Amino acid sequence: MADPHRAAPLVPLPPVLAAMVRDGRLAHSLNIEGEPGLGRKTLAVNLAAAVLCTGPADVPCGECVPCRKTLAGVHPDVTVVDGLADPEAYKMKPLRETLSAAWLQPSEGKAKVFVLADMQKMERDAQNILLKIIEEPPENTCFILTCDNRHRLLPTILSRVVTVPLRPLGREEYLRRLSALVPGRSPDEYGETWRLTGGSPGQGAQILTDPAAAARWQEAKKAVAALARGDAYGAIAAITPYEKNRAEYAAFLETASALAANRALWAELGLTPALSAALGLHLRDIVRRSGENAYLPLTSALFGGWHGLHRE
Numbered sequence: 001m002a003d004p005h006r007a008a009p010l011v012p013l014p015p016v017l018a019a020m021v022r023d024g025r026l027a028h029s030l031n032i033e034g035e036p037g038l039g040r041k042t043l044a045v046n047l048a049a050a051v052l053c054t055g056p057a058d059v060p061c062g063e064c065v066p067c068r069k070t071l072a073g074v075h076p077d078v079t080v081v082d083g084l085a086d087p088e089a090y091k092m093k094p095l096r097e098t099l100s101a102a103w104l105q106p107s108e109g110k111a112k113v114f115v116l117a118d119m120q121k122m123e124r125d126a127q128n129i130l131l132k133i134i135e136e137p138p139e140n141t142c143f144i145l146t147c148d149n150r151h152r153l154l155p156t157i158l159s160r161v162v163t164v165p166l167r168p169l170g171r172e173e174y175l176r177r178l179s180a181l182v183p184g185r186s187p188d189e190y191g192e193t194w195r196l197t198g199g200s201p202g203q204g205a206q207i208l209t210d211p212a213a214a215a216r217w218q219e220a221k222k223a224v225a226a227l228a229r230g231d232a233y234g235a236i237a238a239i240t241p242y243e244k245n246r247a248e249y250a251a252f253l254e255t256a257s258a259l260a261a262n263r264a265l266w267a268e269l270g271l272t273p274a275l276s277a278a279l280g281l282h283l284r285d286i287v288r289r290s291g292e293n294a295y296l297p298l299t300s301a302l303f304g305g306w307h308g309l310h311r312e
C-alpha cells in the first residue's frame with residue numbers, strides 16, 4: 001500500500017548529482033544536508049528513483065516502472081525511513097532489522113537503496129550500526145542520508161559519505177515554489193514567510209496552512225528576541241505552553257534555532273553574529289539533551305546555560 005511518508009513528487013536532480021548517476025559515478029553513501037523544508041527527503045527519494053531508473057535520458061524520468069514505484073513509495077528495493085515521522089525506527093533493534101535487508105539481492109531493481117531521512121534524530125549507538133554497514137557496504141547497495149546539519153552525524157560516518165549541501169532558495173525561486181505548494185495567497189503573506197523561514201518553501205507552506213505551526217513560529221520569535229535581550233521571563237512565557245508535549249517542545253526549539261540563525265531577522269530580534277552563534281549552539285544543545293533524557297529538561301536548563309553566557 002502507498003505510504004505518504006515514503007512517497008515524493010518528481011523533482012529534477014541538481015546537475016552534479018544527475019551527472020554522477022548518469023555516468024555511474026554515484027557514491028554508495030550520500031548525505032543530503034540542509035535546513036528543514038528545503039526538500040531534503042524529496043530529493044533523496046528522487047535520487048533513489050534515479051539510481052533505479054530505466055528510462056532512456058534524464059534521470060529520474062518519472063515514467064518508467066522503477067521511477068513510478070519509487071516515487072509512489074512502493075518499490076520493493078527502496079527502503080525509506082523517516083526519523084522525524086517515525087522516531088522508533090531509529091532505535092537500535094528496528095534499525096538493525098531494516099538494514100539487514102542490505103545483504104539480500106535486489107528483488108527487481110539493479111540495486112537496493114536505503115533512504116534514511118533526518119539522521120539528526122539517530123542516536124550515536126544506532127549511528128554506529130549504520131557505520132558498520134557503510135564501512136564495507138554489500139554489493140549493489142546505496143545509502144542516502146539526510147540531516148539538518150552534517151555535524152550531527154558521527155565523524156566516522158561523515159568521512160564515508162559524500163555530503164551534498166542544499167542551500168536556501170533565492171527569493172524568486174522560493175516564491176515560485178511556495179505559491180505552487182499553497183496557491184492563492186497575497187504577496188504579503190508569501191513575503192512574510194520568506195523572511196521568517198529564510199527561504200525554505202516547505203516551512204513556508206506549513207506556516208500558511210497550519211495555524212499551530214504559524215503560532216509556533218511567532219512564539220519562537222518572541223522567545224529568541226527575549227533571550228537576545230536577556231529577558232528570562234519573556235522567553236519563559238513564550239516557551240511554557242510548548243513544554244508539556246515532548247514533540248511540540250522539540251519543534252519549538254528547532255524553530256527557535258532556525259530563527260536565531262536567520263540573518264534577515266538579526267536586526268529585528270536584537271541579535272549580533274556572535275549572539276546568534278552562541279544562541280544557536282545553546283538551543284541545539286538543549287534539543288540534543290531533550291532527545292536523550294526521559295523527561296522534559298525544562299526551562300531552567302535553557303536559562304542556566306544562557307545566563308552564564310551573558311555574565312561572561
Ligand SMILES: [Zn+2]
Pocket residue numbers: 052053054055060061062063064065066067068
Ligand atoms: Zn525512470
